[in-house]
Amino acid sequence: xxxxxxxxxxxxxxxxxxxxxxxxxxxxxxxxxxxxxxxxxxxxxxxxxxxxxxxxxxxxxxxxxxxxxxxxxxxxxxxxxxxxxxxxxxxxxxxxxxxxxxxxxxxxxxxxxxxxxxxxxxxxxxxxxxxxxxxxxxxxxxxxxxxxxxxxxxxxxxxxxxxxxxxxxxxxxxxxxxxxxxxxxxxxxxxxxxxxxxxxxxxxxx
Amino acid sequence: xxxxxxxxxxxxxxxxxxxxxxxxxxxxxxxxxxxxxxxxxxxxxxxxxxxxxxxxxxxxxxxxxxxxxxxxxxxxxxxxxxxxxxxxxxxxxxxxxxxxxxxxxxxxxxxxxxxxxxxxxxxxxxxxxxxxxxxxxxxxxxxxxxxxxxxxxxxxxxxxxxxxxxxxxxxxxxxxxxxxxxxxxxxxxxxxxxxxxxxxxxxxxxxxxxxxxxxxxxxxxxxxxxxxxxxxxxxxxxxxxxxxxxxxxxxxxxxxxxxxxxxxxxxxxxxxxxxxxxxxxxxxxxxxxxxxxxxxxxxxxxxxxxxxxxxxxxxxxxxxxxxxxxxxxxxxxxxxxxxxxxxxxxxxxxxxxxxxxxxxxxxxxxxxxxxxxxxxxxxxxxxxxxxxxxxxxxxxxxxxxxxxxxxxxxxxxxxxxxxxxxxxxxxxxxxxxxxxxxxxxxxxxxxxxxxxxxxxxxxxxxxxxxxxxxxxxxxxxxxxxxxxxxxxxxxxxxxxxxxxxxxxxxxxxxxxxxxxxxxxxxxxxxxxxxxxxxxxxxxxxxxxxxxxxxxxxxxxxxxxxxxxxxxxxxxxxxxxxxxxxxxxxxxxxxxxxxxxxxxxxxxxxxxxxxxxxxxxxxxxxxxxxxxxxxxxxxxxxxxxxxxxxxxxxxxxxxxxxxxxxxxxxxxxxxxxxxxxxxxxxxxxxxxxxxxxxxxxxxxxxxxxxxxxxxxxxxxxxx
Numbered sequence: 001x002x003x004x005x006x007x008x009x010x011x012x013x014x015x016x017x018x019x020x021x022x023x024x025x026x027x028x029x030x031x032x033x034x035x036x037x038x039x040x041x042x043x044x045x046x047x048x049x050x051x052x053x054x055x056x057x058x059x060x061x062x063x064x065x066x067x068x069x070x071x072x073x074x075x076x077x078x079x080x081x082x083x084x085x086x087x088x089x090x091x092x093x094x095x096x097x098x099x100x101x102x103x104x105x106x107x108x109x110x111x112x113x114x115x116x117x118x119x120x121x122x123x124x125x126x127x128x129x130x131x132x133x134x135x136x137x138x139x140x141x142x143x144x145x146x147x148x149x150x151x152x153x154x155x156x157x158x159x160x161x162x163x164x165x166x167x168x169x170x171x172x173x174x175x176x177x178x179x180x181x182x183x184x185x186x187x188x189x190x191x192x193x194x195x196x197x198x199x200x201x202x203x204x205x206x
Numbered sequence: 207x208x209x210x211x212x213x214x215x216x217x218x219x220x221x222x223x224x225x226x227x228x229x230x231x232x233x234x235x236x237x238x239x240x241x242x243x244x245x246x247x248x249x250x251x252x253x254x255x256x257x258x259x260x261x262x263x264x265x266x267x268x269x270x271x272x273x274x275x276x277x278x279x280x281x282x283x284x285x286x287x288x289x290x291x292x293x294x295x296x297x298x299x300x301x302x303x304x305x306x307x308x309x310x311x312x313x314x315x316x317x318x319x320x321x322x323x324x325x326x327x328x329x330x331x332x333x334x335x336x337x338x339x340x341x342x343x344x345x346x347x348x349x350x351x352x353x354x355x356x357x358x359x360x361x362x363x364x365x366x367x368x369x370x371x372x373x374x375x376x377x378x379x380x381x382x383x384x385x386x387x388x389x390x391x392x393x394x395x396x397x398x399x400x401x402x403x404x405x406x407x408x409x410x411x412x413x414x415x416x417x418x419x420x421x422x423x424x425x426x427x428x429x430x431x432x433x434x435x436x437x438x439x440x441x442x443x444x445x446x447x448x449x450x451x452x453x454x455x456x457x458x459x460x461x462x463x464x465x466x467x468x469x470x471x472x473x474x475x476x477x478x479x480x481x482x483x484x485x486x487x488x489x490x491x492x493x494x495x496x497x498x499x500x501x502x503x504x505x506x507x508x509x510x511x512x513x514x515x516x517x518x519x520x521x522x523x524x525x526x527x528x529x530x531x532x533x534x535x536x537x538x539x540x541x542x543x544x545x546x547x548x549x550x551x552x553x554x555x556x557x558x559x560x561x562x563x564x565x566x567x568x569x570x571x572x573x574x575x576x577x578x579x580x581x582x583x584x585x586x587x588x589x590x591x592x593x594x595x596x597x598x599x600x601x602x603x604x605x606x607x608x609x610x611x612x613x614x615x616x617x618x619x620x621x622x623x624x625x626x627x628x629x630x631x632x633x634x635x636x637x638x639x640x641x642x643x644x645x646x647x648x649x650x651x652x653x654x655x656x657x658x659x660x661x662x663x664x665x666x667x668x669x670x671x672x673x674x675x676x677x678x679x680x681x682x683x684x685x686x687x688x689x690x691x692x693x694x695x696x697x698x699x700x701x702x703x704x705x706x707x708x709x710x711x712x713x714x715x716x717x718x719x720x721x722x723x724x725x726x727x728x729x730x731x732x733x734x735x736x737x738x739x740x741x742x743x744x745x746x747x748x749x750x751x752x753x754x755x756x757x758x759x760x761x762x763x764x765x766x767x768x769x770x771x772x773x774x775x776x777x778x779x780x781x782x783x784x785x786x787x788x789x790x791x792x793x794x795x796x797x798x799x800x801x802x803x804x805x806x807x808x809x810x811x812x813x814x815x816x817x818x819x820x821x822x823x824x825x826x827x828x829x830x831x832x833x834x835x836x837x838x839x840x841x842x843x844x845x846x847x848x849x850x851x852x853x854x855x856x857x858x859x860x861x862x863x864x865x866x867x868x869x870x871x872x873x874x875x876x877x878x879x880x881x882x883x884x885x886x887x888x889x890x891x892x893x894x895x896x897x898x899x900x901x902x903x904x905x906x907x908x909x910x911x912x913x914x915x916x917x918x919x920x921x922x923x924x
């Protein structure tokens with residue numbers, strides 16, 4: 001019996017060292033991102049994804065950093081390079097985790113970055129894809145706050161463009177804030193962003 | 207017990223306390239410039255680092271033995287070094303630039319691309335439908351690009367001194383045998399295909415790939431949408447008819463159908479034109495596209511059916527009562543293709559297209575029935591050796607079975623026709639020597655069973671990037687095409703006609719602005735000549751025709767300098783002469799304008815939710831033969847002018863009101879003159895101006911889209 005416990009202890013200690021390596025890496029990557037070092041953060045997320053072959057999160061975050069820094073980028077060459085890279089990361093994440101609403105939201109944001117860059121060129125061709133991704137994500141995860149928030153954000157943009165009422169979409173933002181309040185990520189490293197943005201968007205609504 | 211703990215401890219220690227190896231080096235580009243921010247790591251481990259401001263990297267690892275060191279940086283090809291870890295010190299890694307990135311040189315000679323993903327886009331898919339003069343016809347939009355002639359009464363593409371037959375159209379790389387709907391003599395035709403089924407278009411005015419044959423002047427490549435984004439229903443109500451479309455998606459499969467009914471009777475009733483219609487144009491058409499995505503490929507089945515008819519009496523100088531013309535056309539087209547990836551290096555494409563076309567024509571008292579059955583089969587492969595070297599090769603087979611039945615009051619029905627089968631193969635290599643220098647070289651072989659002729663056609667293009675935003679391209683190619691059915695149905699003892707293209711292109715491209723200048727020389731050989739007024743049975747034919755075309759095409763597009771305005775200007779200078787058909791000597795053909803100018807502008811008015819557009823075309827007069835003077839094609843008609851306007855108003859995100867007027871100023875254009883066959887009493891030949899059926903044409907449509915996505919609309923169909 002004691003023998004067994006010892007073996008277990010040894011095994012656990014091995015697995016916890018591996019675990020902490022992952023945790024340490026993820027924490028460091030988030031720190032780098034927070035310190036405004038996106039290239040270093042992406043590189044680290046990529047290294048983690050190379051070691052954690054069955055985990056979609058590092059690729060997801062590598063994509064998110066590239067997408068986030070692409071909003072506002074005016075250099076088309078740079079934008080194309082970053083978003084193509086982000087697409088590769090998202091493809092890698094999707095290969096590990098299919099029908100994942102969090103990845104769908106990120107894919108929709110990637111398309112949105114193009115629309116934000118040049119609405120006249122990309123608005124018509126990509127808006128259909130964005131809407132389809134959000135409806136699919138909403139069908140899978142109706143209570144995911146990021147799905148609710150991102151979709152409402154997109155709908156508000158469309159309604160503002162056509163000079164229509166945004167009230168019903170602002171309600172969706174409120175709904176998302178309620179969902180954020182009770183949302184529990186599966187692990188500390190699962191997606192948990194969006195609450196602050198949603199609160200900001202709600203202020204804009206009023 | 208103690209022993210076990212010791213073993214356990216030993217395990218832990220051995221896990222933590224492996225000897226550490228240092229990996230270090232420097233990352234630069236091909237020129238030796240340091241790369242800051244490159245990701246250097248051992249694959250499958252956490253061990254790695256980002257290069258510092260001097261391009262240096264240093265990290266330690268506990269791994270041993272042969273491992274893969276991966277070095278990657280955005281816009282560069284990832285480099286992998288597989289050696290023993292002990293050898294990974296003081297490395298100098300040179301990364302090669304990724305030739306797929308946006309600033310790589312492109313083979314541009316002769317080619318205009320329309321699509322979101324092309325690197326340099328002259329036209330966007332939306333332009334087809336928002337160009338005022340195009341009226342939703344892709345062909346109409348391409349007519350605003352340089353290299354095309356203005357032959358307003360015809361409507362087809364006439365490229366760089368070439369006849370309309372010299373341009374071939376392909377859908378998903380498969381030939382479209384009868385791309386145009388038939389129309390009466392002075393009315394322009396339209397393409398048969400609705401623009402919204404396509405998301406990529408390439409228009410080449412010369413020097414194109416060895417993959418495409420049987421075209422002397424030009425190819426137009428249309429690619430259907432791979433994956434519709436959503437289910438929807440489109441309803442259109444127009445002054446000339448109605449249309450209905452629907453798209454359904456089931457997982458990996460989707461089906462789009464589209465039907466339209468056009469009847470010009472009400473319009474002609476309100477606005478009579480120069481034709482005396484007995485039965486105004488009536489047409490019904492339907493298209494369906496089925497797509498299925500597989501893990502490694504995509505299957506597309508496209509089919510289209512259309513039927514049209516009209517009956518008209520047209521003015522004619524030789525017949526005081528006019529010429530009576532009646533036409534019934536039916537056309538069925540099928541195009542199926544599979545495109546797939548076989549493994550990391552190989553991809554495959556196979557396709558089949560089939561056309562059944564029938565025209566029943568009655569002219570005065572002659573009855574003509576044309577039946578054409580044509581097919582195209584193709585199989586091609588692509589071998590990817592690296593991003594910098596790819597090899598394409600393929601084989602194809604064209605089948606044409608054409609039959610004509612003629613009868614009139616004096617001649618009992620006779621049948622004649624031909625079978626024109628052609629086999630072809632091609633191979634072509636795409637090479638990038640660097641981001642600055644690229645080359646495409648290929649060769650095409652064709653054997654015509656009908657003419658018993660084998661031809662070999664080399665094609666080469668080169669592109670070199672001269673500065674950050676500019677490049678030059680060169681192209682050379684030989685092109686062969688069998689004589690058209692109007693000749694082959696009477697005589698098959700001929701050779702293929704041929705051209706040689708020499709093209710020099712300069713392109714400047716920066717932030718929403720494109721400037722493109724292209725000069726070319728084109729030589730025609732073995733053109734078909736005959737010795738009568740019209741091609742017929744008793745005419746003598748030979749291949750002694752020849753000709754040339756040379757010119758300069760300029761294009762400028764800018765959508766950045768003025769807010770909410772997007773405009774382009776095309777100018778073509780064309781000097782061409784040929785001796786073919788029944789020409790008496792080398793002359794400028796009657797479908798050629800020496801100068802062509804197009805200006806297209808679009809203005810988005812935010813407050814009105816409207817896009818207004820204009821397009822203006824100027825073309826110098828085309829030649830005609832005046833028999834009262836000496837010579838052949840001895841005079842020129844007056845220049846052509848047309849200003850078209852359109853207005854798309856978004857009533858709501860899904861409802862659009864669309865108005866357009868072609869030739870809004872009502873310019874009285876004259877396309878040429880028809881002279882009497884016999885002189886009048888004074889010994890002069892009388893003439894009649896060839897004018898369009900109507901000077902102006904206006905169009906009002908209401909388009910409504912019903913979908914879950916409340917913002918999608920048919921703006922891209924207009």
